[in-house]
Amino acid sequence: MSYDNNSAATPGYFNANRTATVTVNEHNFNAAEVNAQITAALQGSGVAAPGLGGWSTNGDVHTASVTFSADADYTFDVDYTDLAGNAAADYTQDKFTVDKTDPEVEFFDIEDKSANNGTVAPGVKYSDVNYMESGVDITIKGAKHDKTELSGNRTNIANGESIKMEDFKHDEETDDVYTMTAVIKDKAGNETEKEVMFSVNRFGSNYIFSETTEKFLDDVYANKPKDLVVTEVNVDSLVFNGISYGLDGTKKELKAGSDYTVKQSGGEGSWKEYTYTIKKENFEKEGRYSVTIDSEDKATNKMNNKVKECNIDFVIDKTPPTVVITGIEESSYRADEREMTINLSDNTAVKCVDVIIDGKSVATYAQKEIEKAGGKISYMIEGASEPQKIEAAALDMAGNETTSEMHKVLVTSSVWIQYINNTPLLIGSILGIVLVAGGLIWFFVIRKKKEESK
Incomplete structure (x- = not known):
């Protein structure tokens, strides 16, 4: 007996078809004496089992095969007795499972890309005929919150489990855009990955800086301005939004289109995003800037980035110290x-x-x-x-x-x-010495000449 597929994710579990080939080496072969016993069951109930196919012969070698393609738990045993009544060695029954079906994953009490300002207590349930607890990986991560394993009330369900989270805390720090990811793998190696994205927004808008803008603001000081890119996320559509800045105590209202652009995304029943690109030309003057993004949504919530502690403060300084x-x-x-x-x-x-x-x-x-x-x-x-x-x-x-x-x-x-390091004094001293020496020489030369003339 041989199989074409022996790649089991877990011993005995296969996520692809498996074909078994029976080989009988016998001169006096009689196909009618081959007794192939195949059973198939799914979740404890019997289902149709495949049968051994026709025999092919090549001299004394006779082969037949059977393909296990449907999801089921199988047993396979075979006996043979030749025309002379000789029985083949007893074959140990094979037991294995074919499972080509991915696990089922369903999120409940939350909608994908939804914005939520009331009770937010999502759940997830997952199941598989060949479910295994070690194959479960469910995490939740926020734009401002690190990834953590999902926690909540766990309940056993048929072939799986259900987890129901508690309501998110009602505080401003909890407001964020979250992604819950479920990766479920069964014993056969089939894997399902699903995620749901949602916002908890009980305190108005959330603001997210682009990577370039976040670094610019973290540095605080700059000698040349940059475009600022800020995304505002809200439960509802905005009925008003505007941008202004203060420069060393002087306030200026910016004009949409010329001073900044707005790109809107998000349809009915989903969260809303407003991406502002505030042009760097607004910040050419030196000084301390403080930018404010004001908005009001359909629920009459009035808010701005400062209320959410997403301050846009920086200093432009082009003058050297x-x-x-x-x-x-x-x-x-x-x-x-x-x-x-x-x-x-x-x-x-x-x-x-x-x-x-x-x-x-x-x-x-x-x-x-x-x-x-x-x-x-x-x-x-x-x-x-x-x-x-x-x-x-x-x-x-x-x-x-x-x-x-x-x-x-x-x-x-x-x-x-x-x-010796005082050049004028040193040179003067040398010149003085030279003059004195010269005077002495002149004096003695003249004196000698006078004595010789006498």
Whole structure:
């Protein structure tokens, strides 16, 4: 006996047709003496079983086959006695199941793509003739809530189970767009995956930022504006919506079409989406912006993004910070060290400043240190044997950079080092020595000549 399909997801369970071939090797073969016993049952009740097909012969080798194609639990046994009365070795009965039917999954007490502002307690039930508990994976995930396994009241049903969730909490944090996903796999490996998407919206609209907009708002500070893309989701259609912004205390109403566009989706009986694209040209001026999206739905709920704590606040800063070093000049200082002060200011805030000596960063001060020092950072210049080139480079929160004027300063307690690094004094000293030496030479030469003439 041989089978063409031995790929069982679980031992004994197959999700495709299975054909068995009976082979008898006998010279005195008599097909009438082959006794094939096949039974078929579905959920405990007998169903029509297939029969062994006709025999084909090739010398002493005789074969016949039977295909198991219908969903059923099968047994298959075969006996044979030849013309001389010799019985074949006893064959151990085969038992297996063919199941080509996917599990059934049904969500209840919730509608796909529905918006809900009352009781929201969805459920799901699933069943299969060859159901197995380990093949069940049901999760729920919100746009602002992590994926979790579904929990609720579990009830056994015929060939499966039913789960009924409790009502979602009636608080603003629970409002979200949720997706419930059910993946059910039976013993034969058949799999059904279904999902239902719905919103819990008892407190007005939900707002979702595009990935680019969310990153832009997370950064808070920028040196150039970007288009803002925001999607508003509501249980009902909106009867009014408008957008405005405040810039350093001044409010401006934006015009649909020219200042922003709106793309609407969602039909009757489903949730409504309004995707606003607010053009970057509205935010060319420097300053602190706060954008408000106002709306009112058919249920007369008035709302805006700020009420839902989806703030659209950011700062446009195109001006580099100011960096001025004081306490040192183009000079030399007779000391082991010299204190200088880096004076910093910016339209918004300085993120960090680097002290650079001879082209290398020797110290970095972060925003908190700068703010604590009131924008005046003190730095002690250590002594050196030659003049040092000192400057400071600052970066503000928007990414603007600037570098201070460079100062060339000699700090040393050595008089000799100061002397040899003082070019005018050094040159003057050399010239003085040359003149004195020349005068002495001239004096002795003239004197010698006078003595010789006498």
